[in-house]
Amino acid sequence: MATLIDKIPGLAQLSKKDREIVVDPLWDNNPITLQVLGICSALAVTTKVQPALVMSAALVFVLTMSNVVISVLRNYIPSKVRMIVELAVISSLVIIIDEFLKAFLFDVAKELSVFVSLIVTNCIVMGRAEAYAMANGPFRSALDGIGNALGYGVILLLVASGREILGGGTWFGLPVVPQFVYDAGYVNVGLMLLPPGAFILLGLIIWVQRSISGKVID
């Protein structure tokens, strides 16, 4: 895993420590599978791949920006109102991304509806602000934000792919289950589109990911 990621251009220029900040949350310390944060939206917006992708992109923006802003302000924020400040920054960023989606990606924004606004309550965002940005410089905080958001996005896309393929027979809107399979009597698994389907898939992914990475922090 690590050697593969070293080959990605851009990442190679970073110091070893910086690289770890980005790469660690993708696998070894994934916010969803290891820390089990951000579950609400991972269950809700994953019936199809496209909204999941947009949701992940929105989170990359919010998490990176909020980490940077909080990190820049970290020496000025009075400690007793620390969390309120974090929340004000995060919610402003979420409203901004929501407005942009409504203006430029109207159809997807309609589908995501309230879940974009609910990024405010995504524990990953607040968690990273508290745990990382309050104690580290803006550059590393940005890397941490990108890494965690991507780690979230990877799992989201996995769950969404599973649900869309099994539940709807399509991937990214394109039919992937060949007609002869349907002719042979196969029926789309409607359960996958319902909340229980998301729970089952996410549970399986967490199990598989944890057994492969071997890093369990229970």
Place this chain on the structure above:
Amino acid sequence: MQDNNLYTIKFMLIICVACAVGVSVVAMGLKPLQMYNAEIDNQKNVLSVVGLLEEGKSYGSSQISSMYKERIKSIVVNGKGEVVEDGNADELDLLTLDETNKGKPEEEQRWPIFEVEEGGKVVTFAIPISGRGLWSALYGYLALDANADTVAGITFYKEGETAGLGAEIRQPWFQEQFKGKEILEGDKLVSIKIFKPGVPIPADMEEHSVHGISGATITSTGVQDLLVKDLNRYKPFFASIWQSEGK
């Protein structure tokens, strides 16, 4: 870092003002684009219910807008079914139609109708429909053929029902069933009845009935009720067409 109260208050004020300014600038700057999107979306819904959009094909916003201008003529009628000459259907907010008309005398009510004309004659009418589902309000359109009897299509563009159950009202399999059904029995308005899935529809009800969604009885009944409500609303207008059709 200072920790006295005055500093904290000052700091919070600055943060709040900065956030508020940022959010307002973005919101105001993007408003025109969002309004345009909403308008295009609305036009797309009308075009799709009257059957002018091809299934599975994607249309650009300029295409939608020019097609709408070319093909759709909108009129406004009052509660008596009379066409309001200076009415502008595009100015009516479809999401609050029922509320804005509530309690008003028939002459002052404003109900929009969207028409498709061919060779100077109306071939399709579309009326906005709305009502209650299980969790949410349902909004859509119902299209009728020139005889104001045969259903040309139905669509829902806003709902918050259970995904996979109630939300199936947005699916083609549910909406396709309505096409060709008739809302009149003789000269009586019977609307469209929704039977539970699996229940055989009696032969004499065949042309006025469709099957609902299994696991979503309340949403299905909601659709049935809102059709009755909204068809009765437009009854005065359609009555003249029914009469001329000899019904």
